[in-house]
Structures are given as structure tokens and as C-alpha cells.
Amino acid sequence: MRPVIQVSAIRKTYGSTVAVDEVSFEVNNGEIFGLIGPNGAGKTTTMECIEGLRTPDRGAISVLGLDPFSDVYQLQERIGVQLQQAQLQKRIKVWEAVDLWASLYRRKASEGERLLEQLGLSDKRNAWFMTLSGGQKQRLFIALALINNPEVVFLDELTTGLDPQARRAIWDLVRGIRERGKTVFLTTHLMEEAERLCDRVAIIEHGRIIDIDKPASLVNRHCPERTVMLATDDRTAAERFRNIPRVEAVICGDSQFTIRGRGDDLVTEVIHCLSENRIRVTDFRTILPNLEDVFLKLTGHSIRD
Amino acid sequence: MLRGLWKLTWIEIKIFLREPLGAIGTIVIPVLVFLVAGRIAGHGLAPTSLAASSFITVGLPVLASVLIAISAVLSLVTIISIYREGGILKRLRATPLRPHTILTAHVIVKLLLTAATLALMVLAGKRYYPSGIHVPLFGFTMALLISTCSILSIGFLIASIVPTARFAQPIGAVIMYPMIAVSGLFVPVEALPPAARVVGKVVPLTYAVSLLEGIWRGDTWWAHTRDVAALAAAFIVCTALSAKVFRWE
Numbered sequence: 001m002r003p004v005i006q007v008s009a010i011r012k013t014y015g016s017t018v019a020v021d022e023v024s025f026e027v028n029n030g031e032i033f034g035l036i037g038p039n040g041a042g043k044t045t046t047m048e049c050i051e052g053l054r055t056p057d058r059g060a061i062s063v064l065g066l067d068p069f070s071d072v073y074q075l076q077e078r079i080g081v082q083l084q085q086a087q088l089q090k091r092i093k094v095w096e097a098v099d100l101w102a103s104l105y106r107r108k109a110s111e112g113e114r115l116l117e118q119l120g121l122s123d124k125r126n127a128w129f130m131t132l133s134g135g136q137k138q139r140l141f142i143a144l145a146l147i148n149n150p151e152v153v154f155l156d157e158l159t160t161g162l163d164p165q166a167r168r169a170i171w172d173l174v175r176g177i178r179e180r181g182k183t184v185f186l187t188t189h190l191m192e193e194a195e196r197l198c199d200r201v202a203i204i205e206h207g208r209i210i211d212i213d214k215p216a217s218l219v220n221r222h223c224p225e226r227t228v229m230l231a232t233d234d235r236t237a238a239e240r241f242r243n244i245p246r247v248e249a250v251i252c253g254d255s256q257f258t259i260r261g262r263g264d265d266l267v268t269e270v271i272h273c274l275s276e277n278r279i280r281v282t283d284f285r286t287i288l289p290n291l292e293d294v295f296l297k298l299t300g301h302s303i304r305d
Numbered sequence: 306m307l308r309g310l311w312k313l314t315w316i317e318i319k320i321f322l323r324e325p326l327g328a329i330g331t332i333v334i335p336v337l338v339f340l341v342a343g344r345i346a347g348h349g350l351a352p353t354s355l356a357a358s359s360f361i362t363v364g365l366p367v368l369a370s371v372l373i374a375i376s377a378v379l380s381l382v383t384i385i386s387i388y389r390e391g392g393i394l395k396r397l398r399a400t401p402l403r404p405h406t407i408l409t410a411h412v413i414v415k416l417l418l419t420a421a422t423l424a425l426m427v428l429a430g431k432r433y434y435p436s437g438i439h440v441p442l443f444g445f446t447m448a449l450l451i452s453t454c455s456i457l458s459i460g461f462l463i464a465s466i467v468p469t470a471r472f473a474q475p476i477g478a479v480i481m482y483p484m485i486a487v488s489g490l491f492v493p494v495e496a497l498p499p500a501a502r503v504v505g506k507v508v509p510l511t512y513a514v515s516l517l518e519g520i521w522r523g524d525t526w527w528a529h530t531r532d533v534a535a536l537a538a539a540f541i542v543c544t545a546l547s548a549k550v551f552r553w554e
């Protein structure tokens with residue numbers, strides 16, 4: 001099947017600053033694809049080039065087989081866009097915004113009232129935009145992005161500035177979009193968000209793509225380290241743990257043990273060793289690396305720096 | 306492509322009327338000023354004074370109309386820059402809406418407001434001003450429409466280049482209001498100092514004033530083809546320029 005989005009070797013500069021450099025990737029039908037990286041890495045520029053809002057200096061982009069530059073109006077009919085830090089008119093009412101957006105598209109629009117209901121905005125339909133909370137504004141922008149029943153939905157830093165509860169609610173909504181068979185392209189600088197939501201991610205830094213894969217595969221490839229922490233009073237345990245294959249270090253505290261090793265099998269091996277030797281444990285935890293660690297490893301610095 | 310134009314226009318009108326000072330500032334205050342100024346001029350000057358009666362019967366209505374048009378332009382400049390700064394323009398552009406549809410909607414809103422203010426003024430004027438002044442209302446409305454479109458295009462040019470919303474209103478005011486001084490509204494252009502006369506010949510407002518005064522007095526349109534041509538030229542030049550330099554964000 002042909003990819004929904006194809007980006008090949010695009011470059012965009014602002015003056016002497018290179019915002020996006022030789023970026024290439026493909027997004028498949030029906031997946032949630034995340035472009036992740038720190039602020040200023042080139043995520044928004046890349047996304048806005050794909051949406052047809054900016055023109056890359058070089059390179060080619062195809063979305064649903066259309067050129068975002070020359071076929072921009074055809075493309076706008078078929079995609080839904082949520083922009084970073086967008087606003088609406090302060091005193092526009094929620095239902096007016098939905099009604100206006102519905103009138104802009106030629107294709108059969110989704111039922112505006114039903115969308116508002118699904119997004120939990122029904123009781124706010126007569127409220128002015130300026131009176132909405134951050135989460136409500138984002139939900140309204142999601143409604144506007146879905147109003148034309150788009151084939152691809154673009155979400156730029158969707159949950160930035162939201163509290164954890166609102167963030168989780170939005171994540172559920174995004175998964176719901178995928179379940180309706182749509183393709184989602186999102187950017188985020190939150191690794192947890194990427195890990196929980198995305199089927200595949202591209203890591204971008206200084207305008208360049210460093211790696212692209214499923215979040216779990218990225219973690220496996222770049223950060224094979226596994227850590228098991230457990231508590232036991234068994235005096236023989238330390239020696240037995242050291243004999244487990246692929247264990248690299250065993251650190252003993254009072255009755256606390258930290259076992260470091262590599263590979264997915266480490267946890268199984270530790271459990272196997274515990275049961276084989278009938279070691280009684282009172283606590284057992286595993287610490288797995290995540291995308292945050294992958295990013296640190298690939299770039300040498302934390303994404304928050 | 307007019308898809309969305311009427312809905313956007315209608316929503317923008319509603320939004321404007323929800324602004325706490327929007328309707329009062331642009332519709333009520335000019336009408337009040339007009340009435341108060343008319344009263345003062347009417348009482349303070351001897352009715353036989355030719356200058357006074359000419360100002361009341363021609364100058365004042367034209368001044369009021371021009372002021373309304375300029376205030377509409379300034380509010381357009383401000384709204385466009387606020388929309389740009391807030392990312393509203395960008396959000397609207399990320400839809401099948403054509404850019405000129407967005408801008409046309411705002412122009413229509415301003416024209417309608419200008420018309421509404423003017424209509425109120427005419428009604429108020431009928432009530433408070435001596436009757437017997439026969440004004441070609443339709444012609445004057447047309448003249449004002451042409452003038453406002455031309456002045457609005459200057460406003461658009463200003464809106465295209467002002468850096469932030471904070472500067473929009475002052476920059477607009479600094480450009481627009483001095484135009485009144487050299488427009489021949491108070492002093493005929495020919496009587497201005499040479500430098501000011503040159504400026505007066507260049508600014509479109511001069512031609513707007515000439516057209517409005519002429520039509521108000523009952524001149525034929527043929528007598529004012531030069532004014533109409535100048536206003537049309539200004540409109541075309543400013544619109545073309547702003548299409549080139551307009552920034553959406």
C-alpha cells in the first residue's frame with residue numbers, strides 16, 4: 001500500500017538558520033506517527049511544510065498523492081489540522097466555530113453537534129472561545145480538525161500546557177481517531193506521550209532525523225540495558241544473581257539488590273533463578289529504559305535541556 | 306471561491322457587536338460628535354455667514370463621513386494585526402478558505418458598519434438639522450463606498466506591514482489623520498503651502514474629499530471622473546502591493 005505521506009529530502013532555512021535539513025520519512029495508512037524532539041528541532045516547520053502552509057526550499061512532499069504546494073486547496077479538503085498555539089476570535093462561540101468550519105468544506109462534514117458531544121463540549125456550545133480552559137480549547141481545535149472527516153489528521157504539540165488529567169483524556173481521543181481508520185501525524189516533545197500514543201516515531205534534532213522506528217524497537221536497539229531491583233534476606237542470593245547469563249552488575253544494599261544486564265531475557269532469567277533456588281523475595285521491580293533514555297543516548301543530552 | 310464568505314462575514318459582525326466598546330465606539334460616538342458639532346456650529350455662527358453655512362451643509366457631513374471611513378480603516382488594521390498575532394489568520398488559512406475570502410469578509414464588515422453609521426447620521430441629521438438641504442443620497446452613498454474602499458486598501462497595506470498589534474492603531478492613526486489636513490477639507494488644496502500641496506495631490510483622501518463634496522453639492526459624476534480614477538488607481542496599487550507583502554503570521 002502506498003504511504004499516505006512521503007517526505008523526501010526536504011530542507012528549509014530561515015535566513016542563515018537551517019530549520020529542517022534533508023528530512024525524509026514515510027507515514028503509513030492508519031498509523032499514529034510521531035515526530036519527536038526538543039523545542040526548536042524543526043518539528044513544526046516540517047509539519048507545516050506537509051500541511052502546505054510553508055514551502056520547503058528543496059525536496060519533495062506528497063500527501064495522499066497530492067503536492068501540498070500546488071494542490072493546497074484540494075489537500076485542505078482531505079486533511080484536518082491542529083496548529084500549535086493557534087487561537088480563534090476571542091468572542092466566537094463554540095458552536096459558531098464548528099458551524100463555520102463545517103461550511104468551509106465541500107465534502108460531507110461530520111455532524112458538528114455529535115463531535116462536540118464526543119469531545120465533551122456540548123455544555124460549552126454557547127461559550128465564547130476566550131472563556132474556555134486550555135483543555136477545552138484543545139478539544140475544540142480537535143473538533144475543528146475532524147469536522148471534514150479527514151483522511152489524515154495533523155496534531156502539533158497537542159497537549160503542551162495541559163494538566164496530566166486533560167492530557168490523558170486527549171490521548172484517548174487521539175486513539176479514537178486512529179480507530180476510525182484515519183492516519184494521525186503528530187509532533188511532541190513529551191516522550192511519554194510519544195511512547196503511549198505512537199505506532200512509530202521519528203526522532204528529530206537540529207533539523208535532522210536521527211532515527212525512525214516503533215518506540216519499543218528504538219528502546220531495544222539503542223538501550224538494551226535492563227535493571228531488576230528486588231529485596232530478599234537470602235544470604236546466598238548475590239552469588240546466584242551474578243551467575244545469571246548477561247548480568248553485568250549486581251549491587252547489594254542491606255537486603256536490597258540491583259541487578260543490571262542486557263536484553264529482554266534478563267527479567268525472565270532473574271525470575272527463573274529466583275524460583276529455581278527458592279529465593280524468597282519481598283519486593284520485585286523492573287526498570288526499563290524508555291524513549292527519554294533513547295534520546296539521551298542518541299543526542300548526548302536530555303530532551304528537556 | 307465564495308465558500309464560507311457569508312458565514313464568516315456574519316460571524317465577524319456578531320463578534321464585533323460583542324466587543325464591549327466596538328459598536329459604541331464606531332457607530333454611536335461618531336453620530337454623537339456629528340450632532341454636537343452641528344449644534345455648536347449652528348448656534349455659534351450667524352446663520353447668514355456664508356462660511357458657516359457652507360461648512361455645516363457640506364464640510365461637516367463630508368468630514369463626518371471621512372472620519373467614519375478612517376475609523377473603520379483603523380479598526381480593520383487593528384483587527385487584522387490582532388488576528389495575525391493570535392494565529393487566527395493562520396488557523397483560518399489551514400482550511401480550504403481562500404486568503405482573499407478571509408480579507409474580503411473583513412472589508413464587507415467594515416463597509417456595512419460604515420453604512421450603518423452613516424444611515425444613523427442621516428436619520429439624526431434629518432431630526433436635528435434644518436430641512437431644505439437636498440442631498441443626492443444614493444450618489445453620496447456610492448461616492449462614500451468608492452472612497453471607503455480606496456481608503457480601506459491603504460489600511461490593508463498598513464495592516465500588511467505593521468509588526469505587532471500594539472503598533473497597529475498608532476501607526477494607522479499617524480498615517481491616516483494627517484491626510485485629512487492636506488485633503489482640502491478645511492483649506493482648499495490650492496491654498497496650502499507648496500510642500501503640503503504636493504502631498505495633498507498624492508494622497509487619495511484628497512480625491513475622496515473632492516468627490517464627496519462635489520456629489521453632496523449636486524455635481525454630476527462626469528465632473529469627478531478624475532477623482533474616481535485616482536481613487537481606483539490607489540485601490541489597485543495598494544491592493545496589489547499588500548497582496549505582495551501581506552504576512553499571515
